[in-house]
């Protein structure tokens with residue numbers, strides 16, 4: 001058979017088939033049976049889609065919160081809305097990274113500071129005011145924050161060291177690095193990791209209204225401002241010492257004067273490390289700080305509510321307005337320690353703490369210091385690989401927070 005013939009044959013056969021189908025379509029039996037089969041097919045499609053739908057909703061409510069929690073890095077308004085709508089008992093809805101919204105969320109917390117009586121004048125306070133723990137669904141801490149707490153606890157066995165979280169969240173040991181740091185801290189009898197209910201804590205203090213009126217929530221740096229306010233509240237309530245969470249304690253704090261601070265320049269007194277006695281004139285001074293905040297807090301000016309407060313206090317209690325002239329004699333016993341005692345590596349050299357080439361310079365600067373404040377605002381993004389031996393920050397960590405550092409796997 002030639003090629004053209006075979007093509008012709010197939011074509012004609014095809015024509016016959018089409019003719020048959022047309023014939024059948026005219027036949028009522030065919031029409032009746034088609035609708036019968038169509039009904040059966042539709043029935044199965046229906047059953048199948050119901051099955052798919054119920055499976056989808058089931059997996060959505062079970063697995064989605066876990067994936068949003070783990071995968072979502074930058075929080076956009078879109079993902080926030082999503083997590084809120086899929087909220088279940090086990091799910092933590094995210095709050096914006098720069099807000100204090102978590103303070104008002106009703107979620108499980110650590111035991112509250114109001115359930116204990118801190119030793120008056122014998123306590124050290126650290127405040128963690130971000131919502132990171134809440135967003136993580138449990139209490140979390142960075143290596144450097146944990147180092148601050150361990151170094152204070154180690155060198156001051158007679159002081160209780162409070163690490164207070166304003167965000168809800170409980171300690172859950174699941175083996176991540178943060179859990180190991182918390183575990184290292186909890187080995188110290190004098191470390192107390194607790195919740196701080198902002199409303200309860202500030203109730204009856206001069207700054208109560210800053211929170212109830214939402215002035216704090218609406219401020220430009222609400223997380224920092226929460227910390228600026230709380231340091232004075234803690235010292236007003238219990239006296240003692242406040243330390244920023246980026247400080248390493250290098251010497252005992254137990255011998256410091258009961259009322260102290262340290263200048264950060266010739267025009268400002270710094271607020272990262274402060275001491276007030278619980279009673280008497282120290283308490284009056286803490287009260288003056290809270291009233292300064294009550295009157296002047298706008299939420300717009302970071303410096304005015306932090307270093308501004310302690311600077312104005314000293315200007316008002318000392319007989320001189322000039323910081324270099326402020327002495328215990330001119331300031332009714334309030335002690336301004338030299339800047340090099342607490343801020344030995346000053347912020348214009350903040351990188352030195354992270355640089356091998358400044359290892360010896362840095363150690364020299366801090367050789368007589370009581371503590372070193374490390375300018376977290378500028379340095380929090382800098383990662384230190386723990387294999388680098390001659391990084392000053394690591395040198396101090398090895399010496400002053402060895403248990404935390406030993407849990408550190410790669411980056412400090």
Ligand SMILES: *[C@@H]1O[C@H](CO)[C@@H](O)[C@H](O)[C@H]1NC(C)=O
Pocket residue numbers: 292293295296297298301304308
């Ligand atoms: C800073 O605070 C003080 C007192 O709290 C207030 O009198 C002053 O107006 C404030 N300054 C600014 C620029 O907000």
Ligand SMILES: *[C@@H]1O[C@H](CO)[C@@H](O)[C@H](O)[C@H]1NC(C)=O
Pocket residue numbers: 320321322324325
């Ligand atoms: C500050 O102290 C210096 C040196 O003792 C003195 O000369 C100066 O007058 C003082 N300034 C004020 C405003 O008290």
Ligand SMILES: *[C@@H]1O[C@H](CO)[C@@H](O)[C@H](O)[C@H]1NC(C)=O
Pocket residue numbers: 340364365366367368
């Ligand atoms: C530390 O103290 C010693 C002894 O008093 C002194 O010689 C040295 O200059 C001090 N170092 C610094 C950086 O202040």
